[in-house]
Amino acid sequence: MEVLALLINGFAITFEPLNLALVIAGVVVGLFIGAMPGLGSVNGVAILLPMTFLVPPTSAVIFLAAIYYGAMYGGAISSIMLGIPGASTAVATTFDGRPLALKGLADKALVAAAAASFVGGTISVVLFTLFALPLADVALAFGPPETFALMVLAFATFVGLGGDDIPKTLFSILIGLVLSTVGLDIISGQPRLIFGDLTGFYHGINFLVLAIGIYGIGEMLWTIEVSQGEVLMSKATVSFRGILNNLKGLKSSIKTMIMGSFLGYFVGILPAAGATPGSLMAYGVAKTMSKNPETYGKGNIDGVVAPEAANNAASTGSMLPMLTLGIPGSPTTAILLGGMVIWGLEPGPLVFTDHPDFVWGLIASLYVANVFALLINIGFIPAFIWVLKMPFTILAPIIFVLCVVGGYVPTQDMHDVWLMLIFGVVGYLMRKLDYPMAPAVLAIVLGPLAEPAMRQSLIGSHGDVMTFFERPISGTIMAIAFLLFVLPLLKAAKGRLSRRRAEGSP
Amino acid sequence: MKKLATRILSLAVALGVGLGFSAVQKDAAAGWEPKKPVEFVIMAGKGGGADRLARFIQGIIEKNNLSSKPFVPINKGGGSGAEALRYLKDHAGDPHVIMATLNSYYTTPLRNPGLGVDIAEFTPITRLAEDTFQLWVHTDTGITTVDEFVAAVKAAGPENWKMGGTGKGQEDSLVTAMLEKKFDIKVTYVPYKGGGTVAKELIGKHINSTVNNPSEQAGFWEAGKSRPLASFTPKGKLTGRFGDIPTFEELGYGTDMVYYMQRSVIAPAGIDKDVQAFYVGVFEKVYKSDEWQEYLDKKGLIPGWLTGTALTEYFVAEREAHRQMLKAAGEID
Numbered sequence: 001m002e003v004l005a006l007l008i009n010g011f012a013i014t015f016e017p018l019n020l021a022l023v024i025a026g027v028v029v030g031l032f033i034g035a036m037p038g039l040g041s042v043n044g045v046a047i048l049l050p051m052t053f054l055v056p057p058t059s060a061v062i063f064l065a066a067i068y069y070g071a072m073y074g075g076a077i078s079s080i081m082l083g084i085p086g087a088s089t090a091v092a093t094t095f096d097g098r099p100l101a102l103k104g105l106a107d108k109a110l111v112a113a114a115a116a117s118f119v120g121g122t123i124s125v126v127l128f129t130l131f132a133l134p135l136a137d138v139a140l141a142f143g144p145p146e147t148f149a150l151m152v153l154a155f156a157t158f159v160g161l162g163g164d165d166i167p168k169t170l171f172s173i174l175i176g177l178v179l180s181t182v183g184l185d186i187i188s189g190q191p192r193l194i195f196g197d198l199t200g201f202y203h204g205i206n207f208l209v210l211a212i213g214i215y216g217i218g219e220m221l222w223t224i225e226v227s228q229g230e231v232l233m234s235k236a237t238v239s240f241r242g243i244l245n246n247l248k249g250l251k252s253s254i255k256t257m258i259m260g261s262f263l264g265y266f267v268g269i270l271p272a273a274g275a276t277p278g279s280l281m282a283y284g285v286a287k288t289m290s291k292n293p294e295t296y297g298k299g300n301i302d303g304v305v306a307p308e309a310a311n312n313a314a315s316t317g318s319m320l321p322m323l324t325l326g327i328p329g330s331p332t333t334a335i336l337l338g339g340m341v342i343w344g345l346e347p348g349p350l351v352f353t354d355h356p357d358f359v360w361g362l363i364a365s366l367y368v369a370n371v372f373a374l375l376i377n378i379g380f381i382p383a384f385i386w387v388l389k390m391p392f393t394i395l396a397p398i399i400f401v402l403c404v405v406g407g408y409v410p411t412q413d414m415h416d417v418w419l420m421l422i423f424g425v426v427g428y429l430m431r432k433l434d435y436p437m438a439p440a441v442l443a444i445v446l447g448p449l450a451e452p453a454m455r456q457s458l459i460g461s462h463g464d465v466m467t468f469f470e471r472p473i474s475g476t477i478m479a480i481a482f483l484l485f486v487l488p489l490l491k492a493a494k495g496r497l498s499r500r501r502a503e504g505s506p
Numbered sequence: 507m508k509k510l511a512t513r514i515l516s517l518a519v520a521l522g523v524g525l526g527f528s529a530v531q532k533d534a535a536a537g538w539e540p541k542k543p544v545e546f547v548i549m550a551g552k553g554g555g556a557d558r559l560a561r562f563i564q565g566i567i568e569k570n571n572l573s574s575k576p577f578v579p580i581n582k583g584g585g586s587g588a589e590a591l592r593y594l595k596d597h598a599g600d601p602h603v604i605m606a607t608l609n610s611y612y613t614t615p616l617r618n619p620g621l622g623v624d625i626a627e628f629t630p631i632t633r634l635a636e637d638t639f640q641l642w643v644h645t646d647t648g649i650t651t652v653d654e655f656v657a658a659v660k661a662a663g664p665e666n667w668k669m670g671g672t673g674k675g676q677e678d679s680l681v682t683a684m685l686e687k688k689f690d691i692k693v694t695y696v697p698y699k700g701g702g703t704v705a706k707e708l709i710g711k712h713i714n715s716t717v718n719n720p721s722e723q724a725g726f727w728e729a730g731k732s733r734p735l736a737s738f739t740p741k742g743k744l745t746g747r748f749g750d751i752p753t754f755e756e757l758g759y760g761t762d763m764v765y766y767m768q769r770s771v772i773a774p775a776g777i778d779k780d781v782q783a784f785y786v787g788v789f790e791k792v793y794k795s796d797e798w799q800e801y802l803d804k805k806g807l808i809p810g811w812l813t814g815t816a817l818t819e820y821f822v823a824e825r826e827a828h829r830q831m832l833k834a835a836g837e838i839d
Contacts, residue, residue: 046579049561050568143712144696184585186673187697189617189837191585197620199592203584271706326725327706338558342565344800348725412580452699459696460668460712 006356007129010364013058013357022055022063023365027373030070031380035078037212037406040087041071041315041332049339057343058358062365064339065319068332069121069369072275072312073377076113080106080304081388082399084216084406088445089275089311091211092283095438096296096303098219103299106388107381111246112301113308114377116257120309121370123261124268124316129363133352136324139269144456145468147270149477151450154277156481157284158439168435176443179205180451187455200415207276207444209407209420214437216403217424220396222431227392243378249301256286256302257309264310268317274330275314277449280442282310288484297438316366323351323359537787538780540575540602547580547594547605549587555637555701555719557581559769560606563634566797572788577604586610586673591623599776604631604785607770609677611821612828616838617675625825629773629782630817632789634798635807637767638744639681640734640751642716642723644708652736652757655715656689662714664692670704670713673697675837678704680828681717681738681765683835688763708732719767720748720806738765739808748806768824769807770817786813 013019033044044067052060075090080097093113100109127135142150159169182193183204194201250257260282267278286306287296296303318329319336326347328334340347345355352359390398407420427437461467469475546564550556560579567577582590587610597603615623643649649658659667671678674697682695696713698704701722708716708723709731716723717738726732737744737751740761744751754763771789773782792798793811802809812820832838 046561050565050576053565053569140706140710143707143710184588184673186699189586189673189675191588191618194585199584199589201584202589202592203582271703321706325706325709326722327702334557335561338561341558341801342562344804346725346728346804349729349731350725411582452697456696456698459694462665462694 003129006360007364009357010360010362011367013361014062014364014368018055019059019062019361019365020368022059023066023369024372024376026063026066027070027073027369027376030067030072031074031077031373031376033067034071034074034076034090035086037078037082037084037086037216037402039406039409040075040089040208041068042335043409044068044071045332045335045339049335049342052339053342057340057345058361060339060343061336061358061362064336065362065365066369066372068315068336069312069366070373070376072121072315073114073117073373075311076117076304076308077110077384078402079215080109080113081384082216082395082402083219084399084403085208085211088208088211089279089315090307091207091215091276091441091445092279092307092311092438093304094211094215095283095307096298096300098215099297099299100301100304101388105299107242107385108246108249108301109304110381110384111243111378112250112253112304114374114381115247115250116253116260116305116308117312117377118370118374119254119257120261120264120312121316121366121373123258123309124265124313125363125366125370127262127265128316128320128366132320133324135269136320136349138266139271139321139325139327139329141473142270144453144460145471145474146477147453148450148457149468149474149481150267150270151446151453153477153481153484154281154284154442154446155450156484157281157288158442159485165434165436169439172430172435172437172439173443176210176440177447179210179440180207180444180447186452187459198415200413200419203411203413204448205419205444206410206416207441208410209416210423210444211441212403212406213420213423214427214441216399216406217421218427218431218437220399220403221424221428223392224396243381250305253302253305256305259285259289260306260309261313264313265317267310268314268329269320271321271325271327271329274318274333275311276330276445278314278317279307279311280438280445282306283438284442288487297436312370319362323347324349538601538778538784540573540784542602543575544573544577545580545603546577547582547590547603549583549590549605549607549610551581551583555722556606556608556769562797562801563606563792566792566795567788569797570791570795572791585618586614586676588614588618588621591615591625592621594628594772594774595621595623597774600774601777601781604771604773607768607772609767609824609828611768611770611772612825613675613680613832616825616829616832625772626818626822627775629775629777630814630821631771631773631782631785632793633768633770633810633812633817633820634789634793635769635802636810637719637721637769637805637807638748639677639717639738639765639767640720640723640748641685641736641738642705642708642718642732642734643714644711645731645733646711647714649735650733652754652759655735656691659689659691659693659715664694667691667693667715668696668713669693670696670698670707670716672701672704673699675832675835677765677767678717680831680835683831684738684763684765685717687834688759705732720744721804724806736763738763740764743808744806746803746806766808768810768820770812770821 033039045064075087076093078084078086079090079093083098085091097109263282264278287293318333321327321329322333328337407417548560564577704716705722707713734751737753741755
């Protein structure tokens, strides 16, 4: 009951007029920052950090956390509407969100994204409230072998998918992995694959550049080809009754939301992972668990629900290692961590006991931010739909400009803009050849996490691969990964067998 | 609601006063003033120690209205700062670019001669502080002294004693090489992305020891999870709550077990004297601010104001020392 008392105290802090105003302002700012391609929560929080000196630390963190949260909601908007991932965390939302919008179901996808974000956010804050400290130990138990096992599990969910062509999926993953090795290798300290001496490759290939290229530019090229010069107009409509109906229609997705929330939260608390891998993994798991995996990527509402629930849950989760270990769980919490230092708070195991007002004010504000983000988001949906109704001849140049801005902003380097355009053309061609693109995106996100983890483990064990299987946590995860990998194969074999039997008995 | 209204009002007043002040300042200072936002390049990625420090400095500049145009941090951490160094080289003469450095300022050009960067050519602004290193173990190991540490490493054997640190060729690996040479021990060095992760890996017992900065371990130390054995500083240099940690010198291991991480600011080559004077002026105010002094104390940083040619001389001497260290570690020829 001590927790409850602390939480109520936290709510009292959140409902102070200044803090409440900051929550609402933060959510709105975050929503738009998240919706702008390339401007993710990282940039938003970094830009606004200096402004927070004007208010007390607790208000400051509440404001920044609300931005972080709002951005998680907002990222889905441009992913669905324009097919450009608004933020790295919303890449997985593009996979099914965009096809839904093309079918004229943008309002359905937007409502689903908002609702899933709310569920993900709420479940994770409840988990955070109840199990913050014990879960901090879980984060500690994750060393390099465990991290690597988790990455293998993520890949397994993507390889072992029904519907898709497995060799093409593997090819896509491998391309992504190769691209993820570009840049400095921390283990040897040497730059790799920098094409002679192109400094732009020193920072590696930012995966947003790949994602915006493939999904933004590639999508635009694709639409131009399909429309053949005709002026296309989306037939999306929206009404509040429609929104209510869409909410009711989400009943069948509740299971996916809950799965996404738990998965996202647990991936989020692992240091260095964060919301992007969390949402991609949730997408993979949702697809694997689905009865109709072949409808994923073509406009399955669960393909929007899973990553959106997960990225909000993960953003809450990643605050845990930030507060208790002083290790950011995501790039955005890294900036928040910097903020804590500036505000004079020492993150670490003692922060819960030394600064209860700060911690519990933050936690309570997350509950409140969630409610506001949902309401504000749904309120804006008609405006977003209106954008979609623009003729494609007007929309296409806007998309192009947003893509270029999105490619430039993260590193502020023209090199990345060119790279993005190249990825756009290559992505378009690969799409024509029917290669799945999601696995390449997954690989370039997870590669930089998986590779060092594997090498750190092997350095520690002097090359003994058994280290991944002997340790209880990594061994278990590896076993699940193996099952996930084999299961669809068995399913396929069984399907073939029964089909043969059916053919055999006329 | 009244409280809110007053706060908003005071915020508006603060903003107005701030703007007014910066206008006044402009008239007062006859020298050069930035005409557009200043790019504050950081040689490391977002969230690391160098990044946090740069953003902290940005905060002080902003809070105290030290510049009429904002300082905008830009991370160019690629290739251990190679990207940032090249950027500075390509922006010779540009008065709106400055860079926050760390020790990769020496090691990266040494390891990548192809970069064509000679740090002696850059314009020195100031050295703000020096960060220190300590040898850390988990409290559960029961190890309390350097002697016990050496004995434990020898007993475990090089195969089984894991030392965590940052990337190969960076500070932590050089300090580890110093330890290995001094005590005739061998460890398995496991590189991680940043000092914060290294600290957490020690607490999770995935590695056996680290050579973290004081600020990276401070939280765990206070919680009784980790223990510093010795400090890589000369006697008496480190004060405050980290001052009680014995130095290797005090423990009788000689004066050569010393290593610092410098925190400095530099500008590209070929900028005017009055531009340099402007930046030195801004950072002098940063240095004297209460926020900075408090930060130094809290983070266990050693104050180290140094500017002008003395700073360039310091950089050149440190580069030479790092050349020797990298040679000894077999990183360069």
